[in-house]
Amino acid sequence: MIGDLSIPVLIASVLTASAPLIIIALGETLTEKSGVINLSLDGVVLFSAMAAFVIARQTDSLLLGFLAGGCAGMFTGLIVGYFSIYLHLTQVAVGFALSLLCRDLAYFLGNPYSRVQGPTLLATKLPFYDSLPNSLQVVLTQPPTVWIALLLIFLFYCFFSFSKAGLSLRSVGENPAASFARGLNPGRIQMTAVLAGAFLVGLGGAAYSLSLKPGWGRPQGAEGIGWIALALVIFGGWHPIRVALGAMLFAFLQVSGIGLQNLFPGVPAQVFQTAPFPLMIFTLVLMHFSTGNTRKQDYSENKTQGFAGKLFLSRAPKALGKNYKQE
């Protein structure tokens, strides 16, 4: 029990709250595995949430809404990809500027649709719902986004671990020059990864405005999520399962914050709302200390791994953030 929340309700809430975040973080994992950082996530999540809500309302179709969210994400991916892969500009600079641009664009274009009713993706009952015990019924009554997110974790794991395409993608992220020598086209592979990753980010954004926090307004409620997704990719060591677990941990912190609010009425609600963000990011510090490598991380590559270090063993793709220029 945390506050007023029972265990089944807690699990159900964590699953619901983490689904969009899992989709977004997995999208970014795909992009970063290919060696490109898409730092624009925070703005893109809002932009795609807005696009999804507006289209879903106009067409009265949730499917078209989600598709619009994905396409909005992909459009921003196109900019990130073109600027970094073909123009060789600093990925962080492009991503940051695009993040602020997309956020404001979302607020500006979405203004007429502020606080109006629109279609919402509701939780659905499973076919064998009635035969389940009560607590499982609570846990398993979820919107389809939850099942999609869980399926994606499995697909991503298989893609990176067992498929040839996954291997090519990883090799480009590690060493694009060597991949090129082996007959791969790093630029094309990176661009595909950026576009596909950004599409997923857009879908995640759509899940916010169409399912988790239905509707559009300023603030929408998904502010800061893009930054968390970026931190989660590091937290999860670029491994899909651990990235997803990190997303669930974040959702747990958020949900328990709501529970704790009732336990500590003296502390303003706003403090609990902001708390999961620093907690998540400072977990990165703990992880870093646990690797036994506490100093000189940028210019010395000697790494000693303690026991906990092995547990959290992770290394960024070697070419991450570095632009590859084909000779």
Next chain:
Amino acid sequence: MKNLSGAKLTERAAFDILLGSILVLGFTALILFITGAPVLAAFQNIWLGAFASTTKMSQVLSVWIPLILCACGLLYTFKVNLWNIGIEGQIIMGAIFAMAALRVPGIESPLLRLFLAFLTSLLGGGIWGLLAGLLKTRGGVHEIFGGLGLNFVAQGFVLWLIFGPWKRPGIASMSGTELLGRELWLSTPPGWRMATAGLIIAISVIIITWLLLEKSHLGLNLRAVGQNPRAALLYRISPENYYLQSISIAGACAGLAGFLQVTAVYHRLIPSISSGYGYLALLVVLLAGYRIMLLPFLALFFASLNVGAVQLPIVLQLDSSLSGVIQGCCVLCALFILGIRQRRRQS
């Protein structure tokens, strides 16, 4: 590049500026067109909102001041290739420390109180910057995430203060703490909305930053660390040391912005005391291509957009975030032109 004559260089720069302006104006017009808003009226309202009267112009300056303080601070961190996204939190901590100093009981002289607040704001911002630096050098957390984490902590802290220990007698609300006594307001010329002291501080910071970065040993060492930390280490220049120095200085500059937000603009502590000026300053510095000479002009341009867009919701029922769209678009277009140029040079 070197064999181009001066005239040709100017010609190229003029062409780039023209191309950039066309791209930005074209994109903004398209966005306005999509929403069905009158394009010319929107631009006209932004212009009038920023420059129609001396009061409005002074308001532009009141945005220009914190923007230039943060932008100058960011130059130090960009020199060593650090992304100081924690600058928002540094503004907030500067404001909190200043407010704390102003609330210290037993000090009679308002001038002394203000001076104390000035000093503590430097300290507050500096410490917050230093923390992000320590997280990077000792904690191995990328400065973007350490800085963001500290931003959220600072935001939580300011909310706790406003709703908790520093709440207005009887009521706690999002509108902030109780107003400061008039004697603690930095004086503004009659009819203006900008404190003279703020303008003096901002101009002094620009000059000091220019001297330190261009004419001092510190600037040289910072550049050495930024260019190649490993090589700098061989010359006994400790990269860690300079990371910490640069980010603390950046924090102190942002802290000053927080001090001015409290004593010259809002005269109290409010939840959104940083007003997003830190993020905006990052865009200004990117657009300026890290050149200090361009900062004052670009900061003025961004400040006038911000102030000018305020009346869009009232007059045209458009969201004031149009200014952010134009600002972000300016930076992306500048990057695009830079990329195209580099590509042309290589081929």
